[in-house]
Amino acid sequence: MTKSITRGDLEAMDREDPLRGFRDRFELPEDVIYLDGNSLGAMPRATPERLREVVQDQWGRDLIRSWNVHGWIDLQQRIGAKIGRLIGAREGETVVADSTSVNLFKMLAAGLELRLERRVVVSESSNFPTDLYIAEGLVRHLGRGHTLRLADPEEVEAAITDDVAVVMLTHVNYRTGRMYDLRRITERAHAHGAVMLWDLSHSTGAVPVDLSGANADLAVGCGYKYLNGGPGAPAYLYVAQRHQARISPVLSGWLGHESPFAFEPSYRPAHGVERFIVGAPPILGLTALETGVDLMLEASMDALRAKSVQQTELFDALVTQEIGAGTFALISPRAPEMRGSQLCYGHEHGWPIMRALIDRGVIGDFRAPDILRFGFTPLYLRYADVWSAVATLKAILAERAWDHPKFHERALVT
Numbered sequence: 209m210t211k212s213i214t215r216g217d218l219e220a221m222d223r224e225d226p227l228r229g230f231r232d233r234f235e236l237p238e239d240v241i242y243l244d245g246n247s248l249g250a251m252p253r254a255t256p257e258r259l260r261e262v263v264q265d266q267w268g269r270d271l272i273r274s275w276n277v278h279g280w281i282d283l284q285q286r287i288g289a290k291i292g293r294l295i296g297a298r299e300g301e302t303v304v305a306d307s308t309s310v311n312l313f314k315m316l317a318a319g320l321e322l323r324l325e326r327r328v329v330v331s332e333s334s335n336f337p338t339d340l341y342i343a344e345g346l347v348r349h350l351g352r353g354h355t356l357r358l359a360d361p362e363e364v365e366a367a368i369t370d371d372v373a374v375v376m377l378t379h380v381n382y383r384t385g386r387m388y389d390l391r392r393i394t395e396r397a398h399a400h401g402a403v404m405l406w407d408l409s410h411s412t413g414a415v416p417v418d419l420s421g422a423n424a425d426l427a428v429g430c431g432y433k434y435l436n437g438g439p440g441a442p443a444y445l446y447v448a449q450r451h452q453a454r455i456s457p458v459l460s461g462w463l464g465h466e467s468p469f470a471f472e473p474s475y476r477p478a479h480g481v482e483r484f485i486v487g488a489p490p491i492l493g494l495t496a497l498e499t500g501v502d503l504m505l506e507a508s509m510d511a512l513r514a515k516s517v518q519q520t521e522l523f524d525a526l527v528t529q530e531i532g533a534g535t536f537a538l539i540s541p542r543a544p545e546m547r548g549s550q551l552c553y554g555h556e557h558g559w560p561i562m563r564a565l566i567d568r569g570v571i572g573d574f575r576a577p578d579i580l581r582f583g584f585t586p587l588y589l590r591y592a593d594v595w596s597a598v599a600t601l602k603a604i605l606a607e608r609a610w611d612h613p614k615f616h617e618r619a620l621v622t
């Protein structure tokens with residue numbers, strides 16, 4: 209019989225944890241266990257002061273001069289380069305801009321431009337809806353007979369055939385946490401002459417990513433999840449150097465122009481990845497994002513991944529040990545190398561159980577139709593928190609606390 213896991217075991221792991229110093233650099237209420245950093249990352253303690261400086265000292269005092277004297281005009285490239293280091297991009301291949309949805313539109317259009325003679329976009333039927341909606345909208349707008357070929361995750365490879373223009377996938381699935389082999393799928397796309405577009409929203413800062421090593425083409429991702437950039441933080445995009453000069457951006461805005469301040473009447477794309485910038489950057493949002501990214505860059509990605517795997521393994525083992533194997537159905541892959549930094553469980557009362565958990569300070573989220581989703585953010589989540597979260601879940605079930613009418617009411621945001 210295997211030895212049972214105790215709270216003391218997890219507290220000992222906290223004492224040994226090489227990342228333990230990071231938690232204090234986040235603002236987190238003591239009575240909260242935050243398992244939703246995969247949806248909205250926690251706030252770095254440095255963020256309010258950084259924002260105050262930019263608002264009061266730069267905007268307030270230096271006004272429009274700040275674009276030059278405080279480097280506002282280069283902020284998207286500067287933060288883009290920092291994010292590039294987290295995903296194995298080379299210099300000049302990443303930039304921060306717009307939202308993930310808008311970047312998906314830009315990058316999918318870019319991929320289709322690189323394969324003008326082809327008409328098929330492959331994606332996964334359970335991809336995040338915005339990815340699919342954006343593809344539908346672009347295909348309809350182009351009106352050139354493109355089709356969207358949607359496959360189940362296990363069938364995606366077989367769906368990549370010689371007629372495919374772009375393969376558009378989310379590396380770590382938002383709902384199940386299932387993770388593709390980025391290099392293998394990229395190779396498969398290339399072997400069939402297709403362009404590969406990755407959505408890294410649930411990957412960057414959560415799992416090691418090596419876009420250069422995989423010879424990737426295009427990628428996008430989100431700034432407000434594991435990068436802790438704040439609600440609605442700007443997103444980022446990646447275009448491999450070899451493609452940049454061949455793409456005429458579909459959103460040809462003035463700040464993607466080769467010479468924006470020449471105010472020429474017609475568009476000439478900027479030389480590098482800057483051509484995918486559209487309009488004036490949101491400096492406050494970028495400032496908060498940079499603070500989150502800087503903090504993430506201080507940590508070793510290998511240490512983050514090792515702790516994330518340990519935490520998810522412990523959580524799942526504790527669910528079995530404390531609650532029993534049959535109560536929740538693990539929807540995430542069992543093997544840690546097949547999943548990102550989250551665990552999802554199906555339960556017929558998933559919604560009220562999650563509401564009751566949140567009411568007791570254990571914050572995860574719910575994804576329709578019946579999924580409880582727990583995100584693990586090793587920068588600020590302690591091992592002892594994993595214990596407490598499962599203990600709370602156990603108590604809620606034992607007391608049937610979830611069955612109170614107030615937990616059955618649906619909220620707008622789940």
Ligand SMILES: Cc1ncc(COP(=O)(O)O)c(C=O)c1O
Nearest residue numbers: 307308309336338378382407409
């Ligand atoms: C995979 C994926 N792509 C995109 C988004 C969101 O895009 P946006 O920031 O444009 O709302 C999410 C949000 O959760 C996501 O999970």
